[in-house]
Amino acid sequence: MPPSNTPAKYRQIADHLRQGILDGTYPAGQPLPSEEVLAKQFGVTRPTVRQGIAELRAAGLVEVMMGRGMFVRSPHSRPSLTRPRGVRREPDGRYVEADGLRWESAEEPTATRTDAPLALADLLRIPPGEPMYTYAGLETAERGRLRQLHSTYVPFSVLLDTKYETEAPPPAPFLYTALAELGHELHFTEYLRTRMPLPDQAQALRLPDGVPVLHIVRVTLDQSGKPLALEQFHVPGDDLELSYPLDVGGR
Template identity: 35%
Template sequence: MTTPAYRRLAADLRTAILDGTYPPNSVLPKLTDLAAQYGIAKDTVRQAVALLVEEGLVEVVRRRGTVVRDLPERQRLTRARQVFRDERGYFFDPAAQDWIALRPTGIGWGPAPRDVTVLLGVGPLEEVLHRGRLMGAPDNRPTQLATSYLPAAIARGTRLEQPDTGPGGIYDLLEHDLGHGPLSWHETISARMPAPDEAEALELPRGTPLLRIVRTATSPADVVVEVNDTLMSAAGFEIGYSVARDPSAAWPTGALGR
């Protein structure tokens, strides 16, 4: 099968961007020049550029042209399979310890995303408590959107419905005041493209995917009392963790030379 002309052009431009031929903040040749160079229509060039925009490699800037994006160096978040604590309460990433809320906590009741309802064990249209926060670095740069979903049986009529839940946040409230402690946590990590409001809140250039970290908090009675859905820029962050040897991989294994 013949590769379409716009994909061939996009592949050439992508290679030139990634190998530094077109460095960050440089401008790609004009559409008319690329069309003449490749012997293709100008609309075909536009298709190639649109593909690169969707990939997050370039952006079209008025009066400049097609500009190569300056992608930030990713900040490493180490998922050490541990929960930590300081004077503000529990936290899960040492690199994010100094992040602060950039706007007041959003509180509301409504259905949760479908996969979250499954984790909470509630019906697809059942109302749950939403607690949404936009977090950021001390320089006010937004870093993550974090939404906690709590079942009505746990949250209704409690301080969980208030923006300020007191020292230690919702986990101290769940563990001590509401009697669901000690909690245990489990995380899954996936990726998806952002919705328009998510991209705006996190100031994401077009074509930037999200890292999605979904964490469940479970009581000793094996009841999921909260699901936290955290969204972060996949261009700005990466997840790192140590890899431990299973006893089956103990060294020396006796299988040297295989």
Template identity: 80%
Template sequence: MPPKNTQPKYRQIADYLREGILDGTFPAGQPLPSEEALAKQFGVTRPTVRQGLTELRASGLVEAIMGRGTFARSPHNRPSFTYPRGVRRSPDGQYTKADGIRWNDAEEPTATRTDAPLALADLLRIPPGEPLFTYDALQTADQGRLRQLHRTYVPFSVLLGTKYEETPPPPAPQLYNALAELGHELHFTEYVRTRMPLPDQAQALRLADGVPLLHVLRVTLTAADKPLALEEFHLPGHNLELAFRL
């Protein structure tokens, strides 16, 4: 008698579909069995089926298309979106983002005062607790198909003795040109990792359960490598790739 499968039912469903996608039983681009059919096959409820599908969506093996169903994806498929990273400087000295994407703010970002937490203070090379100007924005593009959370931090100490000592500077990317006007020659370093979203981040980015985030930190530095500002980006991690020109 074969050993009894003791894995949770949602994991059994995920394993069954994963094996079928990888061996060609469910060809890439073709619809998978419906939630109703899988629920009947495994003797479970539809929420259990969805939990199994969520596991595959997080690994990029399935894609849900509104009104059409869930489709198999090849593990070799490229993500739906490629997001070029970096900052360019035009011949007239203006700094612009390299992605060429027109991001729209859901609401106009306003500056708030926060104190630098230890991890960000380390990247900015300032004492923990130093005050920062902070901007938060939920941004969308491509008629809402692309979404990102974007936060900008500027230490008060960077702005001492400048016109922005009393009036907050603009958020990034306009911030780059404001810093250049203060006489800084800029360059940038990015740090990229993945993690699971917090509940409010998942809601803002419309992420299904089990889908990870791409967490990007961009530090703006002077020619002498002194940090001037830091940006934090949270992006969906299941259908997006980042491209860097080296």
């Protein structure tokens, strides 16, 4: 019997490739052996090879390019996907995401009533526990290749004396049009940080072990700076960069 401390096959593959990357056998920017070659070399299935590659991706040593294969990541290489962030208004009055992607909900969005937790209440400048309309779900784009978790929160107090006092407002981005029709001039602020996903988030986003998520919080404000709504986005952070326009301030 093999020693009990023998590494699992996927870890042997990861260690073999990691050593080759570090000693220059596989230079930056060069392709790695294919899944088929590695599977034959180690006598394993291709899913086992992918598990080993996932460790290297999580460590930032490898990038996988769709249709091209696996490559050693250069410290100067760009991610394979750049997504502009922001909201723009079309000539017909619709609000759309700046990335131009057509995001579709995996399930029909349904509004639920939730009470504002402390962190969200602070950003929305409402008392903790205030009721909110909430939408939350998985969204996909480009035929399911891109995935994100997207939640929308609208405090009840924002909707007092409007038609949405007795009916749920639409989720974002349709929410923006609804708020504009109520007479608000909309402005947006985003907060961005990285963190490790919760297990259910990793499963929904199909993340390999060790891959972080980008956690984006967007606050919609009126012309006076009062928060009207809040959104949370969780997107895979392994091979993605976000671009933001910067406004030049002035007197």
